[in-house]
Amino acid sequence: MNRLDILGRFKALQDEIYEGLKAFDPLMMWQEDQWDRPGGGGGRSRAGKSGGVWEKGGVNFSDVHGDLNTALRAQLKTEASSFQATGVSLVLHPKNPHVPIVHMNVRHFRLDNGQEWFGGGMDLTPHYVEEEEAARFHAALKTICDQFDGDWYAAYKGLADDYFYLPHREETRGIGGIFFDELGALPGANLEQAFAFVQAVGSGFLSTYLPLVVRKMDHFVSPHHRDWQNMRRGRYVEFNLVHDRGTRFGLVSNGRAESILMSMPPQANWAYSHSPVEGSEEAFTQSQLKKGKDWIGES
């Protein structure tokens, strides 16, 4: 693959999403940082806060390269000695607890042994699960996948279920989405198709997520809803700091901590042994955080 082409498309994707978010929530205040990574490469972080719709979030572009240390070699299961990683990553934490947290990432990896591949995904973490919303989100992802291969949605939906899972809580992070990695890595694989797919996922983000935001951004919010939101955000923190490979890869590879941790919510709360009241909306949400749910079929 042409490296400059990937760089150009990923940077343009960051711009496209950033402009879309700014137009949707003009109150959000953004800070852009261009940064260099000590070991090689750098990035362009755009972090937003205090919007009318989103309380905190970011859309980051990065293009880093460097030596693979022992920890990284183990994580990538390779004997290669250096890597190059280019990607766009976003997380948005809404103000209204009825609006779901969203995460999207597309990335390209290349090792000095010539191996290269694409990875990425998009997933939704509602504070309050609603079946209709989950069905809409998964249907939109299926439409994107189906343009490429009729089997991809089911496969990558399954990978997202497995990936966004907190074993110590025995619950999924949210309602999942799609997750894929090492696309085009096998000899003879179609790298061009993999590149086209991550572009479709990236440029499908706004049209997938924003309609879901519109449905609920003005829903009534009580202090009780806010408390539950902050508890769920605590689980989001637990997943990202304990399990998320991207976060751990970034911290271990001497990445820029502020950019990596832009995924943290503005606030998170913990209470000992909290469990929602039986029959409540919160209890319903808790009951839905399971792997293997067919969100589209159930709606």
Add this chain to the structure above:
Amino acid sequence: MNRLDILGRFKALQDEIYEGLKAFDPLMMWQEDQWDRPGGGGGRSRAGKSGGVWEKGGVNFSDVHGDLNTALRAQLKTEASSFQATGVSLVLHPKNPHVPIVHMNVRHFRLDNGQEWFGGGMDLTPHYVEEEEAARFHAALKTICDQFDGDWYAAYKGLADDYFYLPHREETRGIGGIFFDELGALPGANLEQAFAFVQAVGSGFLSTYLPLVVRKMDHFVSPHHRDWQNMRRGRYVEFNLVHDRGTRFGLVSNGRAESILMSMPPQANWAYSHSPVEGSEEAFTQSQLKKGKDWIGES
């Protein structure tokens, strides 16, 4: 070592500290849970909340045993196939940002190959570092250590500096304290002395920490102080979920998540690229979060 003796002393230590905390902060509401671990053993968790002095915290006793899986064998650097771990662990998150967070742990480990040892420590995480407070805390720890060996304070203070460190933030978690592990593990080592030492650390907790609480629990609190407290609590979360071996050991060894995560603060906040105003108390605190500071000498 006599296992029942260790069990008895550790349980009594939990009682002693629990009763001390209850007497000091009668408003705090406690919940006790006796639990069994699926793989073997169990514990007695005591979690407190909504006190006048402490917003959240816990004093846990546990005595667990089971098989060592691959991850645990790697962490313990052993070929043994089963383990037994007994310990008392506490974390307290004060309401007043001027009062420091405290952590104390004592533990006994035994492997089925006959190896056994003690470990533990006590450390302080002020939201606002004050040299006088740091000097008092470290002097109290030195007094405990000096009863056993004149070299231990310096050695275990150094280990705490190394352990309670966030590489991605290039800062220590707080002002440190003492940290030690594998005490008495070497053939011919004095296990009785190691046991006496962890008991001295445990029963020295209340008299070390409470006088520091008294000095500041009624200090004036502004919303600004509260914001800073929640940012510092965010760093506490980062350390515990990304680095802390006890937390990771617990989660990997199928421990009881609620007991392990009782160390989480009631609330934590994250802001992108926050840095304190030059010359402020917050900037002073940030400047003090360094390894290798001689807190006693500087006061």
